[in-house]
Amino acid sequence: MWDSYAEIEMKDSRYRSMIKTLSYRLIAITITATITYTLTRNGPLSASIGGLDSLAKLLFYYIHERTWENVKWGRIFDGVDLKQKP
16 A cells, blocks of 8 residues: 555646745745835835845745755655655
């Protein structure tokens, strides 16, 4: 029984990773722009910093997410840790 679970490999699609990346960045850009505006009281500067920061982090988060997709450690399928045998 347990050996059959070892054959199943769960992965997020690239589309799912991209949507997760975008939703996270929307939250992060708001935080960055708000902090920058609070410190500088300069709207255009805050928007520029928030935008540039987000573009860089979008790319690196996506790479990070796809790299972790290849790591099997900590994966659980239907409540069963695939690394543990009964």
